[in-house]
Amino acid sequence: MKEIPLLSEISEEGRETISLPNDIEFSPYKELPKELLRENLPLPQISEVEIVRHFTNLSLRNFGVDLGFYPLGSCTMKYNPKINEDLANLPGFTKLHPYTPEDLSQGALQIIYELEKLLCNITGMDRFTFQPSAGAHGELTGLLIIKAYLKDKGENRNTVLVPDSAHGTNPASAAMAGFKTLEIPSDERGLVDPNILKNYVNEDTAVLMLTNPNTLGLFEKDIEKIADIIHQKGALLYYDGANLNGIMGYARPGDMGFDVIHLNLHKTFSTPHGGGGPGAGPVGVKSFLTPYLPKPVVDFNGEKYYLNFNIPKSIGRVRSFYGNFSVILKAYIYIRLMGEEGLKKTTEMAVLNANYLKEKLKAIFYLPYPTLCKHEFVLSCKKQKEKGVKTIDIAKRILDFGIHAPTIYFPLIVEEALMIEPTETETKYTLDNFVSILEEINKEIEENIEIIKTAPHNTPIKRLDETLAAKNLKVKWE
Numbered sequence: 001m002k003e004i005p006l007l008s009e010i011s012e013e014g015r016e017t018i019s020l021p022n023d024i025e026f027s028p029y030k031e032l033p034k035e036l037l038r039e040n041l042p043l044p045q046i047s048e049v050e051i052v053r054h055f056t057n058l059s060l061r062n063f064g065v066d067l068g069f070y071p072l073g074s075c076t077m078k079y080n081p082k083i084n085e086d087l088a089n090l091p092g093f094t095k096l097h098p099y100t101p102e103d104l105s106q107g108a109l110q111i112i113y114e115l116e117k118l119l120c121n122i123t124g125m126d127r128f129t130f131q132p133s134a135g136a137h138g139e140l141t142g143l144l145i146i147k148a149y150l151k152d153k154g155e156n157r158n159t160v161l162v163p164d165s166a167h168g169t170n171p172a173s174a175a176m177a178g179f180k181t182l183e184i185p186s187d188e189r190g191l192v193d194p195n196i197l198k199n200y201v202n203e204d205t206a207v208l209m210l211t212n213p214n215t216l217g218l219f220e221k222d223i224e225k226i227a228d229i230i231h232q233k234g235a236l237l238y239y240d241g242a243n244l245n246g247i248m249g250y251a252r253p254g255d256m257g258f259d260v261i262h263l264n265l266h267k268t269f270s271t272p273h274g275g276g277g278p279g280a281g282p283v284g285v286k287s288f289l290t291p292y293l294p295k296p297v298v299d300f301n302g303e304k305y306y307l308n309f310n311i312p313k314s315i316g317r318v319r320s321f322y323g324n325f326s327v328i329l330k331a332y333i334y335i336r337l338m339g340e341e342g343l344k345k346t347t348e349m350a351v352l353n354a355n356y357l358k359e360k361l362k363a364i365f366y367l368p369y370p371t372l373c374k375h376e377f378v379l380s381c382k383k384q385k386e387k388g389v390k391t392i393d394i395a396k397r398i399l400d401f402g403i404h405a406p407t408i409y410f411p412l413i414v415e416e417a418l419m420i421e422p423t424e425t426e427t428k429y430t431l432d433n434f435v436s437i438l439e440e441i442n443k444e445i446e447e448n449i450e451i452i453k454t455a456p457h458n459t460p461i462k463r464l465d466e467t468l469a470a471k472n473l474k475v476k477w478e
């Protein structure tokens with residue numbers, strides 16, 4: 001693939017992007033104070049068309065849902081309708097400064113207020129905070145709320161239980177909130193077994209963090225028994241709601257017995273996950289925990305919406321202002337446009353697509369949990385590994401076909417894991433095409449194994465030493 005030169009490499013003395021007539025009254029140089037102007041500012045000198053081509057070419061090297069299939073398990077990289085972006089881009093929203101007084105930001109406050117009501121309805125919780133900026137941030141916030149509650153009750157519970165299938169952020173958040181973590185082994189169904197769980201719950205247990213459907217895409221069938229065990233011992237139940245898209249409209253964490261939940265608006269509700277963009281991990285609680293919510297929350301006094309700071313036992317702020325407003329706004333637009341029936345249909349399609357692919361792909365890969373899944377499923381490339389290619393090789397080869405690789409090596413309990421989440425927005429045509437690509441790659445193992453082991457061949461960058469890149473960050477061009 002052709003190299004894209006740096007702007008400094010194509011720069012030529014005297015070439016300009018804009019030229020203003022000499023007699024124009026306004027000159028940026030005249031307007032700016034002298035002390036802010038630099039004598040020597042070696043910026044690239046290039047024409048407008050060169051700039052446009054440079055950035056357009058760079059953008060085409062980025063992969064996104066708008067370019068192709070993105071079955072990245074646990075990340076819900078679905079297509080989000082452009083109308084949501086258009087509406088969220090209205091100047092009334094984008095030009096609203098966070099310091100705008102309440103009286104002049106009634107519309108924005110109303111949206112936060114109404115979204116809270118909608119999410120309470122969808123999840124069965126009593127109140128939400130929108131401050132957390134991501135799922136992991138929501139986990140930390142939820143655990144701090146639980147900690148404040150336990151302290152208030154004079155209880156010294158210090159342990160968080162986390163199943164071995166959980167997302168890595170769960171134990172990390174527990175540690176950040178100052179708890180010890182204890183891992184619960186999944187049973188042969190890939191689920192939490194109440195009989196195993198019982199042995200781990202005692203007077204030290206503060207909370208069990210559970211994802212449902214879990215990261216294997218499986219519904220924790222014994223959730224009611226699990227909730228009883230936890231509550232009978234005086235502990236609380238935390239719902240990692242990053243996978244809500246597997247049950248939305250059909251089952252509610254609040255009804256399952258969860259006391260605190262977080263949602264990933266940037267997965268389920270119309271903002272893409274990943275890519276380092278903004279996210280929102282609102283935290284919902286049952287009413288007995290509302291006194292500990294971060295402040296302020298948005299309330300309505302019958303006449304106007306206002307920021308309510310009167311929460312004496314609040315854990316305080318966990319983020320500036322009201323959270324990532326544009327993500328909150330897109331979630332609101334998405335839910336209002338979809339309506340109750342639309343959200344149910346979304347779940348149905350996500351589950352149907354995942355099961356369709358699972359049934360097709362189990363002919364190629366080992367399927368460790370051969371049962372009905374929800375929105376995603378996990379395969380194992382252990383058969384392929386015996387023949388000389390690892391999951392990473394297969395993932396890299398998939399890139400050559402213009403498809404983003406599935407999540408690999410997660411969850412940790414599946415050897416050579418290949419975790420696939422097709423999402424509800426993909427057609428049968430796309431899914432069938434993906435199956436035929438994986439069939440082709442599987443055939444290559446017998447016929448031309450080197451092409452897989454040396455993949456990718458069609459991407460601008462080949463295999464990176466990601467560990468080295470992470471440890472030896474170079475953030476500036478030299």
Ligand SMILES: Cc1ncc(COP(=O)(O)O)c(C=O)c1O
Pocket residue numbers: 074075134135136137167169211215240242243264273279281
């Ligand atoms: C199950 C689960 N929990 C927690 C998270 C963490 O969310 P975030 O990446 O927004 O911090 C994720 C991320 O996708 C997840 O899949």
